[in-house]
Each structure stands twice: as structure tokens, then as C-alpha cells.
Amino acid sequence: MTSPADFVHVRTPLWQELSRKLAADGPLWKLPPAEISRTAALYRAVSTDLMRARTLGCTRDVIAYLDALTAQAHNALYAASRSDRRLRLVELALDFPRAFRRAWPFMLASGVLFWLPFALGWFGTLHFNGFAERVLPTSTLEGMVDAYSTGFNNGRDLNTDAGMTGFYVYNNIGIAFRCFATGILFGLGSIFFLVYNGLVTGTVFGYVQLSGHAQNILTFTCGHSPFELTAIVISGGAGLRMGYALLGTSGRTRTASLRAVADDLISLILGAAFFLSIAAIVEGWWSPSSLPMPVKWAFAGLMSLLVPAFLLLFGRRERAPAPPVGRLT
Amino acid sequence: MSTAALSQARPRAKGAASGDEAGQLLDTRASIETPEHVLLSYHLAGPIRRGLAWGIDTLVRGLVLVGFGMLLGLSSALGGDHLAGLKSGLGLLLFFLLEWGYFVLCDMLMSGRSVGKKVLGLRVVSAQGLPVGLGDSLLRNLLRSADFLPLGYVLGVVCMLFDARFRRLGDLVAGTLVIYEPRVAWRAPPKLTPPPSQAELQWLPARVVLSASEREAIELFMLRMHELPQARADELGDILALPLAKRFRLRYAHPARFLGLLYHCHIQGGR
Numbered sequence: 252m253t254s255p256a257d258f259v260h261v262r263t264p265l266w267q268e269l270s271r272k273l274a275a276d277g278p279l280w281k282l283p284p285a286e287i288s289r290t291a292a293l294y295r296a297v298s299t300d301l302m303r304a305r306t307l308g309c310t311r312d313v314i315a316y317l318d319a320l321t322a323q324a325h326n327a328l329y330a331a332s333r334s335d336r337r338l339r340l341v342e343l344a345l346d347f348p349r350a351f352r353r354a355w356p357f358m359l360a361s362g363v364l365f366w367l368p369f370a371l372g373w374f375g376t377l378h379f380n381g382f383a384e385r386v387l388p389t390s391t392l393e394g395m396v397d398a399y400s401t402g403f404n405n406g407r408d409l410n411t412d413a414g415m416t417g418f419y420v421y422n423n424i425g426i427a428f429r430c431f432a433t434g435i436l437f438g439l440g441s442i443f444f445l446v447y448n449g450l451v452t453g454t455v456f457g458y459v460q461l462s463g464h465a466q467n468i469l470t471f472t473c474g475h476s477p478f479e480l481t482a483i484v485i486s487g488g489a490g491l492r493m494g495y496a497l498l499g500t501s502g503r504t505r506t507a508s509l510r511a512v513a514d515d516l517i518s519l520i521l522g523a524a525f526f527l528s529i530a531a532i533v534e535g536w537w538s539p540s541s542l543p544m545p546v547k548w549a550f551a552g553l554m555s556l557l558v559p560a561f562l563l564l565f566g567r568r569e570r571a572p573a574p575p576v577g578r579l580t
Numbered sequence: 581m582s583t584a585a586l587s588q589a590r591p592r593a594k595g596a597a598s599g600d601e602a603g604q605l606l607d608t609r610a611s612i613e614t615p616e617h618v619l620l621s622y623h624l625a626g627p628i629r630r631g632l633a634w635g636i637d638t639l640v641r642g643l644v645l646v647g648f649g650m651l652l653g654l655s656s657a658l659g660g661d662h663l664a665g666l667k668s669g670l671g672l673l674l675f676f677l678l679e680w681g682y683f684v685l686c687d688m689l690m691s692g693r694s695v696g697k698k699v700l701g702l703r704v705v706s707a708q709g710l711p712v713g714l715g716d717s718l719l720r721n722l723l724r725s726a727d728f729l730p731l732g733y734v735l736g737v738v739c740m741l742f743d744a745r746f747r748r749l750g751d752l753v754a755g756t757l758v759i760y761e762p763r764v765a766w767r768a769p770p771k772l773t774p775p776p777s778q779a780e781l782q783w784l785p786a787r788v789v790l791s792a793s794e795r796e797a798i799e800l801f802m803l804r805m806h807e808l809p810q811a812r813a814d815e816l817g818d819i820l821a822l823p824l825a826k827r828f829r830l831r832y833a834h835p836a837r838f839l840g841l842l843y844h845c846h847i848q849g850g851r
Binding site for chain 2: 254255256295298301302308310311315318319321322323325326327329408410411412413414415416417418420421424425428429431432433434435436440493506509510513514516517520521
């Protein structure tokens with residue numbers, strides 16, 4: 252029988268070799284093939300050594316060292332993922348509308364939770380005195396009126412455009428992400444953000460209309476709204492989907508139920524972020540431009556058709572699975 | 581459920597100290613079985629260490645922002661203010677990326693570690709012990725805004741304290757764990773000094789059989805005893821040595837020497 256001391260003495264060079272290979276810390280697939288095979292062989296050897304060390308009764312330190320080394324090698328070796336990026340993009344583009352349709356009841360609920368307060372805010376501001384002032388501070392409302400009082404017939408200088416694009420990315424995508432993430436609280440956070448944002452947006456529209464600049468604000472917002480408001484509704488819907496996974500577990504544990512919808516949530520939130528990026532660019536550069544009003548409205552009409560068409564129709568037909576790429580057959 | 585099954589499921593308090601049963605102990609460890617059927621055990625990272633790592637990451641992001649701000653200030657001082665809009669736009673874009681993208685980018689570039697996690701030896705892994713993927717990293721980091729509620733990650737910490745694997749909300753949704761990878765170097769097994777004399781070896785039984793936990797206890801005692809005052813070392817040594825002396829029908833003068841001799845004999849596989 253080997254003594255633990257001899258065992259450690261004989262095997263140490265192998266362990267150190269694996270340790271050195273892993274310490275390089277670069278992704279393993281960048282190494283030459285022979286090196287990768289060698290690492291895999293060393294990993295198997297060290298896996299066996301870990302079990303032998305446990306049965307031989309090596310010192311606690313040695314076992315802890317081998318445990319950590321095996322775990323590190325396991326982590327590095329099984330990290331392999333597909334490297335065909337182009338295919339992934341097509342998949343992402345297909346997964347987004349499919350996930351949207353799978354979660355349709357939540358999207359519908361989210362739409363209602365956003366658009367109903369929106370309509371309420373607009374209607375209330377127009378017909379009830381002092382309604383808007385209860386929703387938002389007067390200074391904010393006056394600021395909005397100022398922003399839309401001059402219109403954009405002369406455009407806006409490019410410098411301000413760039414600054415505002417940054418603001419739209421920071422503010423709007425942040426709102427959408429929060430609207431999604433707080434859905435984990437049984438959907439309550441998403442409901443709050445949807446209702447709140449709907450009410451505030453509707454109130455601003457109503458207030459600006461009251462002050463006589465309805466045409467300015469509508470012409471400004473028509474271009475990016477199809478993307479921006481749809482993305483907010485999708486984020487909220489994804490949040491509701493996540494919150495509902497905690498309640499309607501269909502026999503799974505709550506964590507397993509969350510994991511089951513995780514892939515759809517990723518598709519939805521990536522899609523919403525993509526829509527919001529488009530919206531930020533449109534809102535920063537196109538909406539405040541001096542283009543004539545009919546052009547802007549034609550663009551808005553086109554987008555209002557394309558966005559729902561994409562979400563409802565794209566990727567409806569399942570294609571035959573493509574032969575695996577980059578795999579030996 | 582029968583009583584036999586019940587008693588099996590209960591963690592055994594006595595004689596369960598060997599490594600194979602680590603999964604049954606109430607401990608901050610998680611076991612993962614690899615495809616090679618090797619059981620790996622991971623240290624799970626607790627709220628304090630993770631909080632410290634987050635503090636470092638916040639500091640790093642703050643420094644990046646301050647550096648960028650100084651660069652902008654310098655350019656304004658030298659070149660005038662005519663690009664103020666563009667600069668504030670870039671600043672906000674950077675702020676957005678640092679808030680929502682920093683951790684995802686770090687996870688992808690450093691296989692599950694941010695700067696703070698790297699300093700404190702932490703790593704994000706999937707439930708199978710593999711590096712976290714882009715989608716799951718995105719989920720766990722977006723959920724930070726829920727874990728942060730109402731202030732300073734209170735919800736996240738409460739959630740961690742109620743979970744056996746220290747998972748915050750983001751970890752639950754993304755199916756990830758945060759593990760602690762201590763940098764371990766092993767010490768040489770303890771040596772008996774001075775080496776056993778012929779008389780001492782004659783005095784010992786021909787074969788010393790120790791259980792794994794007994795051997796480990798002696799080993800840990802021998803590694804530590806030089807840091808202890810003599811009286812305390814004797815006191816602790818007696819706790820270990822008395823039952824062993826009874827078993828081997830021996831009488832000893834110094835517990836530390838006696839334990840050392842037993843250990844030496846056991847390791848050598850005989851005298």
C-alpha cells in the first residue's frame with residue numbers, strides 16, 4: 252500500500268503542471284489542440300487523485316488543494332460553448348417574438364396596466380382641473396411645456412442631439428430594466444412601474460395639449476413611441492411572467508419554476524433593450540430633426556405596422572433544425 | 581416514511597467528519613458531482629465577503645467615472661465648451677454602461693469574476709459548477725435592482741439568509757451560486773521531532789490502526805501545538821490521547837509525544 256507521503260511526492264509534478272496550465276487564465280480553446288488534450292488528461296488524472304487522496308487519508312490540506320484544483324479544471328474544461336456567432340444572432344432574433352407570443356397573457360396584462368393609466372392621465376388632465384398637478388409637480392409640468400413650446404421646425408443642434416441620446420439610453424433603458432427586475436416581487440414592482448409610467452406619460456401629453464402645443468409633442472414622439480412604449484410594455488410583461496412563475500409553479504419548486512421561464516425572460520429583455528436602443532437613437536436624432544411633419548408621420552405609421560408585425564408574425568414557422576455546425580459527424 | 585429513512589436522512593453528528601460525508605453536514609458548502617463521478621465541494625460565499633467585493637466594484641466604477649469626468653474637465657479647459665452636449669451624452673452613456681453592464685462584462689471577460697470578486701477570491705458559477713453564461717449573467721445582474729430594494733441590498737441579504745446556498749434573488753432566477761475559492765497551498769504532513777527512538781518504537785503496538793477522523797484530529801493538533809502554551813497543548817492533547825491510550829492499553833507521560841508516535845507509526849504503516 253502506498254503511504255500518503257509517497258503518493259503526494261510522486262503525483263505533485265502532475266498537479267503542478269495542471270495548476271500552471273490553468274493559471275494562464277485565458278480561455279482554454281485558444282490553446283493549441285495538443286495542450287487542450289493534455290489538460291483534459293491531467294484533469295482526469297487529478298480527479299482520480301482526489302478520490303485516492305480521500306481514501307488513502309492524505310492531510311486535510313492536500314485534499315483541499317486537490318478539491319480546488321479539480322474544481323478549477325472542471326470549470327475551465329466544461330466552459331466550452333458554441334463559437335458560431337452569426338447563428339446565435341439569427342436565433343436571438345427568432346427567440347424574441349416567439350418568447351413574446353408564449354407570454355401573451357402577461358403581455359396583454361402589461362399593455363392594459365400601462366395604457367389604461369396612460370388614457371386616464373390624459374383624459375383626467377384635459378377634463379379635471381388640478382388633476383395634473385396632483386400627479387406631477389408644477390415645475391416638472393412647466394418644464395415639459397417649455398420643451399415643446401417652440402417645436403422642431405428648425406431642428407436642434409447636433410451637439411444637443413448627442414447629449415440627449417445619452418440621456419435617453421440612461422433614463423429609458425434604466426426604467427425598462429427596473430420595470431422588469433422588480434417583477435420578482437410577485438409581479439408587484441412591474442405593476443407599480445407600468446401604472447406609474449403610464450399615468451405620468453399620459454398626464455404630460457394632456458398638460459402639453461392644454462397649453463396648446465399638442466402638435467409639437469405628438470410630432471416629436473410619434474417616431475420613437477412604437478419602439479419605446481412597446482419595449483416598456485414588454486419589460487413589464489416579462490416582469491409579470493417572472494412574478495407569476497413564483498405563484499403558478501405547475502408542480503415544480505419555486506426555483507425550478509423560475510428556471511423554466513429564464514430562457515424566455517432573457518430573450519424578452521434582450522429584445523426590449525434592442526428596441527429601446529433603436530428608440531434612443533430615433534429620439535435623439537430623428538424626432539428633433541427639422542424634417543417635414545408628413546415625413547415623420549409616415550415613418551411613425553410604417554413603424555407602428557412593422558413592430559407589431561415583427562412581434563406577432565416573425566418566426567412563426569419552425570424551420571427544420573440546421574445540421575450542427577463545427578461538430579464532427 | 582419509515583423511521584429508518586428518517587434516521588438516514590438526519591445528519592450524523594458522530595463519526596461523520598470524513599470528506600465524503602461533507603454534503604450531509606450543516607455547513608456552508610455545496611457539492612457538485614462531475615461527469616467523471618468526482619464529488620467536488622465548493623465553499624459558498626456569504627453576505628459579508630460578497631458585500632466587500634461589491635464595495636470594491638463600486639469603488640472601481642466610481643474611479644472610472646471620476647477619471648472620465650477629469651478628462652472631460654481637462655478638454656473643456658483646453659478646448660472650450662462647444663461640445664458640452666456630446667460630452668454629457670457620453671458621460672451618461674458611460675454611467676449607464678457602468679450601472680447595468682459592468683458586472684456582465686466582467687463575468688464574460690474573467691469567467692464569472694468582477695474586479696472585487698477576483699480580489700476576494702469569489703466566482704459566479706452555474707448550479708453545475710460551470711462558468712456562468714451571458715444570458716444568466718444578464719439576468720442575475722439585472723435583478724440587482726430588485727435585490728437592492730429598499731436600500732443597500734437589504735432584500736438581497738434577507739433572501740441570502742433564508743437560502744441554504746446564500747443565493748440572492750438574482751441567483752435564484754439565473755440559477756447561479758457564488759463560490760469562494762481560497763488559494764490553498766498544502767503544508768507538509770507534520771513530522772515528529774526528535775525522530776522516534778528505538779525504545780519508543782518497541783514500546784508501541786506492531787500496528788496502529790486509526791480512523792480517518794482520528795488521524796485528522798491528531799494531524800491538526802500536531803500542526804497547531806507549537807502555537808499553543810504548553811499547558812493548553814497538554815490539556816487539548818489529553819482529550820485526544822486518553823481514549824487512544826485506553827484502546828492500545830498504553831500509558832504515556834507527554835500527550836503530544838504519544839500522539840506524535842501514534843501518528844508516525846500509522847503513516848509509516850507499522851513501526
